[in-house]
Amino acid sequence: MPLSTTLRCYLTLLRPTQWLKNLMIFFPPFLGGTLFTAVVRPAALLPFVSFCLASSATYVLNDLLDRENDRNHPEKRLRPLPSGRISAVSAGMLALALALAAVGLAWSVSLPFLLFLAIYGLVSCAYSIRLKEYALVDIFCISAGFLLRLEAGGAAFGVTISEWLFLSVFLLAIFLSTGKRLSEKNRLGASAADHRKALATYPEGFLDGTMYLTGSAVLVTYTLYVITRHSPILIYSVPLCCFGLLRYILRVQSGKGGDPTESLTRDLPLFMVGLAWMLMVGWGIYAP
Known part of the structure; x- marks a missing residue:
């Protein structure tokens, strides 16, 4: 080769x-x-x-x-x-x-x-x-990876993670992990268990319901998070969050794949709303 x-x-x-x-x-x-203070450090x-x-x-x-x-x-x-x-x-x-x-x-x-x-x-x-x-355990393990990255970032840069941010990331991670599993289960059909044993143990409709449940919870916890930041601009990022969650659900249910990274990089509306969210939140935090 x-x-x-x-x-x-x-x-x-x-x-x-x-x-x-x-x-x-x-x-x-x-x-x-x-x-900006953190990234100027050599390490x-x-x-x-x-x-x-x-x-x-x-x-x-x-x-x-x-x-x-x-x-x-x-x-x-x-x-x-x-x-x-x-x-x-x-x-x-x-x-x-x-x-x-x-x-x-x-x-x-x-x-x-x-x-x-x-x-x-x-x-x-x-x-x-x-x-x-193991069903559910696999989803929580994937979600733990996101939370550990968040906490590691707090430890590396000396920033305390707020309760609402922790909950928002946790629920978002469950939401994305569930969507990924649902996408795999729908795509593989009867052969799903041959690829991943846990997929065979999820009853029909369970992953759908879990995705809807956690998506709704993310919207609530994120809204409470931005309210606690006391920035008049950040509240306007909530509609962007809502659109992003619904767009991801639409992508999963349409059979276009549920991998979070691929969804963000290959789905133009999701990419654009993610970029708009980053710019709006950045403006709300740094512009004042």
């Missing part, structure tokens, strides 16, 4: 598009009004890079353990491991190297940040090895 093809396979294995999730680390300083990118390395290590491990099941998936069977373009030994060595590099960088940030990174790694490994097979 040509060197360029091999490098492309390894890059695919790292899933760099999923690094967008790690931008959650910058949410605490961004929403806390200290982003400002270390927390982000550390989580990118750690998350890629967990993705490689998950693909390594899932390679047999992924061969039953219409898209995942084309990934480097299920297709046989990268060996299991090479993937295992890559995961170990990424994990060690992530720990080394996290250590240089702070001990609390390292603790959150370590918990993230443990939860992700437990998910890949066993927990993804």
Whole structure:
């Protein structure tokens, strides 16, 4: 196999598009009004890079353990491991190297940040090895990853996470994780259990109801969060939040996929509303 093809396979294995999730680390300083103070520090990118390395290590491990099941998936069977373009030994060595590099960088940030990174790694490994097979547990494990990124960002930049922000991120993570599972279940149909055992244990309509429930709860907690910020501009970001939630539900129910990262990057309305939300919230926090 040509060197360029091999490098492309390894890059695919790292899933760099999923690094967008790690931008959650910058949410605490961004929403806390200290982003510009935080990013001018020489080591400002270390927390982000550390989580990118750690998350890629967990993705490689998950693909390594899932390679047999992924061969039953219409898209995942084309990934480097299920297709046989990268060996299991090479993937295992890559995961170990990424994990060690992530720990080394996290250590240089702070001990609390390292603790959150370590918990993230443990939860992700437990998910890949066993927990993804249990209904609800798999969704909460994915959601824990978002919360740990949020808390790690607070620890790295010295920002306290408010109760309403914690609840908003938690419920949003459950909402997105449920949508992803519902999309997989609808797309795979009768063969869903062959790819992921937990999908077979969700009764008909359960994932739909959970997505609607958590989506509504996100809207309430986020509204209360912006009210507590006492900014007259932030309240106008609530309609954007509502549109984004409904657009994601429409995307899932239309069979266009429920992966949060792909939804944001491939769905133009979602991308535009996300950009508008960031600009409006930024204006509300930094302009006064």
